[in-house]
Amino acid sequence: MNMRNMTLKNIAGACGGDLHMSEGRKEDLREASCVVIDSRKIEPGGVFIATKGEKADGHDFIDQVVQKGALGVVCERAPKDCSVPYILVEDSFQALKNIAEFYRKQLCVKVVGITGSVGKTSTKEFIASVLSTGYRVLKTSGNFNNEIGLPLTVLSIRQEHEIAVLEMGISDFGEMHRLSKIARPDICVITNIGQSHLEKLGSREGIFKAKSEIFDFMNPDGYVFVNGDDNLLCHIKKKGNHAPIHFGLNSENEIFASNVVDRGLFGSQAVIHANLEVFPVEIPLPGAHMVLNALAAAGVGMLLGLTSQNVKEGIAKVEAVRGRSNVLSLSDCTLIDDCYNANPGSMGAALDLLSMASGRKVAILGDMFELGEGKEQLHGDVGIYAVEKKTDVLICTGLLSRYMYEQAVCTKKRRGAGEKTEIYYFAKRDEMIRELPGLLKAGDTILVKASHGMAFEKVVEFLLSRDGNS
Secondary structure: OOOOOOOHHHHHHHHOOEEEOOOOOOOOOOOOOOEEOOHHHOOOOOEEEOOEOOOOEHHHHHHHHHHOOOOEEEEOOOOOOOOOOEEEOOOHHHHHHHHHHHHHHHOOOEEEEEEOOOOHHHHHHHHHHHHOOOOOEEEOOOOOOOOOHHHHHHHOOOOOOOEEEEEOOOOOOOHHHHHHHHHOOOEEEEOOOOOOOHHHHOOHHHHHHHHHHHHHHOOOOOEEEEEOOOOOHHHOOOEOOEOOEEEEOOOOOOEEEEEEEEOHHHOEEEEEEEOOEEEEEEEOOOOOHHHHHHHHHHHHHHHOOOOHHHHHHHHHOOOOEOOEOEEEEOOOOEEEEOOOOOOHHHHHHHHHHHHOOOOOEEEEEEOOOOOHHHHHHHHHHHHHHHHHOOOOEEEEEOOOHHHHHHHHHHHHHHHOOOOOOEEEEEOOHHHHHHHHHHHOOOOOEEEEEOOHHHOOHHHHHHHHHHHOOO
16 A cells, blocks of 8 residues: 655655656656665665665665666665656755654554653553554564654554554654654653663653653643653653553552562563453563553553453563563573663663572673763672672673672672672673583573673574574
């Protein structure tokens, strides 16, 4: 199905570009079939935006997309002998955002925008799973949550979709304002305010201010869901025409959980209280924070007319995303793949999760980035916490993780002879991987976690390859 009102003329107008066509060629009134920046994803009748990245320049692939039947091209420099119309712009990435903003306004779809310091992806999965029991849903895939990924996600919405669930991630002031301008959410969900991106945002208060930019372009008749147990989010006042709706474990929230039963790595059970209804749910993903994600999903689902039975079914069928608290049972160990990203809050939650395991508990932890001036202490705090949680083996990797290692060693000495944690340090990831076989034993439960820039997916791949699952 083509994209509503996305003709070349309208696309050029949306991004402020100059539309160029061959002499004598009539204006093409067809709607684009897709808008992409990856030449491999072009479809006949699609529009290709040529962007210059670190590894490749999209302008070098214009001939290829033309051969594949592209309707037109958006580019920063005029292509030679181009047989299809092209739109000349100053900045292709800005054009991408402008085009996505225009397209969003053509759609009747409801948008759920999700942000927060921890749990955005899991909450997105819970909400999309619940909503899919009654609606045709599109959700953010992978890590498409920034100023490139979000516009591409918006541009993948089609007229058959009824709801789009969009994850919105930032690292600096102003970014969420721009994302909100593109997404124009009807429902905003904020999971929590933690300690991520402190390098640019400075403090939790700074993070709160930056995340709150999600409200800048929300539907004035829309709704806001926030974690009422968060000491900053609970103070958010009325947005648009409605007061915020709070979810959390505290019974003072409009949506809350009671009778929470922790089943360790196998998830949890809880009773949800929402919209004057009380009903039990099975939450298949492990960790106390997953209960909060389920509560957010229950609130959004019931606001949009779904029943408690829909909510129960949607929560029960949620699946873990690779690299996000994904528990894998291998032949000789249990692997907790949480390698996608890390900050102090999510590190603590991951160590809490590991502590629930039986047998030896092994934490393979790496550097956390974008933490600002307090990064040494924050890494040290993780080392202290790992020992306090009685982690059997702590493996610290990366330059910043030296502080994690040192504070873990100090904590072990301070706690005396009864403290059995084995503590290791490696400056480089690949060096650590080479030594892993000698540090692991059959029956271990292994947590793998670090910031995305540490590429700890290679650690996960190594562990899977030993099991024959690579």
